[in-house]
Amino acid sequence: MTHSSPPPSRDQGRRGALALVGALFAGSLLVYSGCGDDKPAATQSPVRVQLIAFNDFHGNLEPPSGSNGTIRVPTGTDGGTTNVNAGGASFLAHHINKLREEDPEHTVVVSAGDLIGASPLVSGIFHDEPTIELMNQIGLDINSVGNHEFDDGRDELLRMQNGGCHPVDGCQASATFEGAKFKFLSANVFTNVGQKTTLLPAYDIREFDGVKVGFIGMTLEGTSKIVNPAGIQGLTFQDEADTVNDLVPQLKEQGVEAIVVIIHEGGYPTGLYDECPGISGPIVELAERFDDEVDVVVSGHTHQAYNCIIDNKRVTSAASFGRAITDIDLVLDPVSHDVIEANARNIVVTRDNANNTVDTMVRGYVAKATPLASRVIGNTSMALQAPVRPLPAGQSGEFLLGNVIADAMLAASKDEAKGGAVIALQNPGGVRADINAGEISYGEVFTVQPFANNLTTLTLTGAEIEEVLEQQFPPHQTSGNTLIMQVSEGFSYTWKASGPAGDKIDPATIMLNGVPLDPTASYRVTVNNFMASGGDSYTAFTKGTNVLTGPIDVDAVEAYLRANNPLTPPALGRIKREP
The missing domain is CATH 3.90.780.10 (5'-Nucleotidase, C-terminal domain)
Known part of the structure; x- marks a missing residue:
């Protein structure tokens, strides 16, 4: 279980984590070989894992405009605020890559749903294939399925994962469509009445220096009420907290003590993008209902940005449309394999530096869509x-x-x-x-x-x-x-x-x-x-x-x-x- 504190600054979070680790490990975890050797083995070092999270991208390849393309930030110590232009796939890719460069072998990039659906024309007119191809390039690892992933029904969602040309329009954005190289997760969407078979995998387990981290993907329970029912016939959407709590013992049986829930449900704060005053909404009750073994909750759906501690769990959301990302630092105990520190900060995806490869891809999609869009x-x-x-x-x-x-x-x-x-x-x-x-x-x-x-x-x-x-x-x-x-x-x-x-x-x-x-x-x-x-x-x-x-x-x-x-x-x- 996480031992968390209010959101610190980046440097404070890392220094605090190292200080805590030093106190826990200095002189107290000497491991002996058991082979008659009186010399103690070296103290095991803590394991650090970086999560980079975002949500509700909605196929916004180009920088979003108007209020959809800004984040309100503080202007200084005087209490003032201002809007900063934010978002755009090439800028999102740059920010993600800069963070990943710090420790690429210990970094996981996750999305909390609505990666596609209700997308601007550049992606939507090509059935969101450009967004999937672009996320493959950026290096997304996991996407927890949101309600909008079901806009065109279960078969189209499975095509996004597995690839293949559109059954009616064929492959338009590219000559072929290979599907997502990342994993779609949806633990609470079942294909049978007995609720034993999920449409997509319920969780993914990643291992870092011998320590496993479990990622549970959760879809909005109310999805069936807000998407076309014809496209989800035969599917049932179950309570998010009940589903998570049922999975925790399964993960622990596999040696997983560090658990991250990626859920397409959210809350409504009253503060700025990296704060958590007055948080309300469904995510509060859900976080409180989640098993205490859950350490981090990456959320979405409400298009809000917040960085919270709820029921001793780190709970985050990164606005929408690629305008922000959340950088979450986990420090894992190498012996118990549990999370001993979880710090986070929300980062505005400013438009000062772009990833050239992604920018070229976006320009290509725009060129293909422009004759249709501009008439x-x-x-x-x-x-x-x-x-x-x-x-x-x-x-x-x-x-x-x-x-x-x-x-x-x-x-x-x-x-x-x-x-x-x-x-x-x-x-x-x-x-x-x-x-x-x-x-x-x-x-x-x-x-x-x-x-x-x-x-x-x-x-x-x-x-x-x-x-x-x-x-x-x-x-x-x-x-x-x-x-x-x-x-x-x-x-x-x-x-x-x-x-x-x-x-x-x-x-x-x-x-x-x-x-x-x-x-x-x-x-x-x-x-x-x-x-x-x-x-x-x-x-x-x-x-x-x-x-x-x-x-x-x-x-x-x-x-x-x-x-x-x-x-x-x-x-x-x-x-x-x-x-």
Whole structure:
């Protein structure tokens, strides 16, 4: 079990570790040969292992822009802060290599999930093969599977590990695709009801100077609620802490005393990137529930950066998009094989030095993607805003870009031959970025909708439509965290913030073209296939009948923007909120 202290500076951490090691070993661990020789053997030296960790890279090969490309750092001792530009694969590679050079034989590079998925066009348009190839070059060792690794289903995730060309599009980024040279881990994702067979390995054991370190990879338990259910049929996602605790005895039986959990779940701190004040969220309870034999927890999912001690365990996270990395120093007892010190620091991935090899690779991918990304498909007189989270006080949850996308979905499916839809609904989690005023490129639209979901048109009764609208307000969510679906032109309703879960919407306010919805009548509704399968817990969509699959969502938006160029942004007011 780790003996940890508050996050020290780099030099302080190493000096402290050496001082502690000296106190533990000086004159007290003389080992005799047992062969009649009265001379003591040399004292065994402690073993130092370096972990380099990051999380939620999301295929950001190029330096991310806007607020996604900065880290807030202190300006000095006056308490001030400033934003520093950060991230970009070539800069990430440089920072990792500089740390690894200190002791390459005792260094492990790990990712806490969402390495791929919801990626910018440069990676996403090639099914994230560029990200895998680039991480092979950087020297990633382990990736704990996140929820976004399941965006395109289990088979595509396995292709990322094992290689092979895409079954539909072939190999586009390179002539062949060999898959990941690093290991995907997912201890709590099982392929059978008996929960004995995992989809991917549960853990990996590395040995350093005779001392073993176990790495357990953990996927977000709630993954099944936020990815397309069709892609994960037959899989079960189990409680993270229960799974870890069941594995600890197995690791110990193999001589593992130093245990690192790499988990795609996280928390929310109130401080800066290398601090841990006011940490809250699921990672706190999980760290407290993990067996005391767990020494380090590398986390992710929330896109936050923190460096904590929780329940005497070192718990870290390194923001997102390659903007930060965590340098974790472990000092291992060569006799007991346990961790006697675990120090860490979060490092901003500044853009002052780039790795030339990785930079060349990124430029190559950009060159291949540029003709697709740069073509202009429309024009807008004003910026189109994506959803704001959490939902600002008093706002209904409707946003301008959501209206445009819902209208595009309806336009693509309203003809009888294409579905006969009269209503279209878009989940806000599928809208990932703003569109600026002026020319609209395909690359911008792809960034907004990077999941390549198919439009799906189905028949629901008026009562079932009301049911799915109420599912926007599950009992465990506050109104600030509510995810409001965006609705197409002609459809409107009012929700009441103070209303109880399951009764926030007055059916009389649900209108289609000015006429209240008839609970017993049937309506053709277009959503994306993620929603149609019950994603985001909109399970009422699974009651739909006469299901018809349509085009990819991004293609529908492109067609709509071309047909309505220049775009006249639709007015707000389709969704109203009462106190």
